[in-house]
Amino acid sequence: MLEAQKVSKSEIQAWRKQIENGDLNDVGEVYQQLAKRGYHYASWAYGVASADTITGNGALEFMQAVAKEHHHILTDDETNKIRRGMALGYLDMLEEKAGSGSVSQDISYKEMREFHIEVFENNHVDINYWTLYEPMNIIERYAKAKLPNGKVLTGEDIVELMWERMWKTCGTGISGPVASYELFNIMKDIKNGNIYIDKISGMPTSTTAITMYWNHENLGTDNIPPNPQHDGYTKIAIPGSDQALAASWIKNTKMLATFKDFLAEKGYEGSRNSWYKEYTAASYQHTGSYFNNQKNTDGARQQFRYNWSVAGGKAVTQGLWRRY
Structure with missing residues (x-):
């Protein structure tokens, strides 16, 4: 709640x-x-x-x-x-x-x-x-579920549950960007024609998350990787018109795709800074040009310039990567 x-x-x-x-x-x-x-x-x-x-x-x-x-x-x-x-x-x-x-x-x-x-x-x-508008709009239009206890979830129910999960992260720490990255991957699945609904929770789940979870649980085994359609997830087809909307949304948030590399490089560390009142100029407040940490390497700065929509821009702030 x-x-x-x-x-x-x-x-x-x-x-x-x-x-x-x-x-x-x-x-x-x-x-x-x-x-x-x-x-x-x-x-x-x-x-x-x-x-x-x-x-x-x-x-x-x-x-x-x-x-x-x-x-x-x-x-x-x-x-x-x-x-x-x-x-x-x-x-x-x-x-x-x-x-x-x-x-x-x-x-x-x-x-x-x-x-x-x-x-x-x-x-x-x-x-x-x-x-949030386009992803939630598409999910609300197509997602639905019947839980093991018989409860039926509509698309409206599901987006409210998604928002509640996102709400709990406060958009900060590592959990906020992780939630954004999962939404991005759900939209990638939609762009490719399908959305996958967890049969137990009724929540949309990306094939990326499904595979990552399976790899974690089956590390060092010879088990066959999951097929979402047959391993606890309902596959719902998405029409071409909404696939195109998802593709457009992804294009405008395409830097989220590098978030996995960003997490690996930073060791799953935090994502807040404490110096927002020290902007170099008001005109840089939403360009990313002021995100400049002298401790980052030149290579990291170049990467983060293009990772900005998830990783914070050209670089992240001093003291930014502390654990939560």
Whole structure:
């Protein structure tokens, strides 16, 4: 469940005034206050508002990639207006849930999608600028499951369960990027024509994850590698039109494909920095040019420049790779 500590309507209203009268630092501070109360969406969103997490930077770079695809120059002012609008939209949703009293539950995927659509429309950009929209939209359309206990899961149920799993990672540490990498691999399967649903949990699972798990469990044996269709997973065919949408999404997040190499190089270490207030210039906040760690080798810097949507850009920050 998306349970969190109680937040009053008056607190939400005070945070809204702080954002309306402040700048992105105030957006970040409000998200941090909510994150401390257990509102994990705020941790995800903080990464976008502050460019302080791998997943947050990935979202900003995705927006730029989609803008380029639309022949749209997405300026710093436009990006920052969207960031601010998302924070206000989130507070509006929490206030609505609080009613005349308080709220102690974070937002669902459906609620998150609702205000993301509104904020993007208000800023005259397509909802497809949002990284999560296309994958979750396709999964909701085709995924379904009947669990061993007889419970039936619809596509809407499944995307909510997926969001809850992602929500718990806070978008930070190593678990946030790992969740993003799994979503990327699910979209690769969709691009190739199928989605695979775990018959026990009802969750979409990538063939990459299935194979990696099998390799771990069968290391040193002569067992035959798994066939997802016959080893506990339901195979659902995806039409060509949605395969094409998945291919387009992958193109704009293609650097996620190098995340496996990134994890191996970094020994599965963490993914947050603590120096986001020391940007060299505002114009570099979502380009990756300011991610410059003098301790990285030239080779690593070159690799991370192209890994940026998952690995954090040209390089990762000082002290970034600490274990969680």
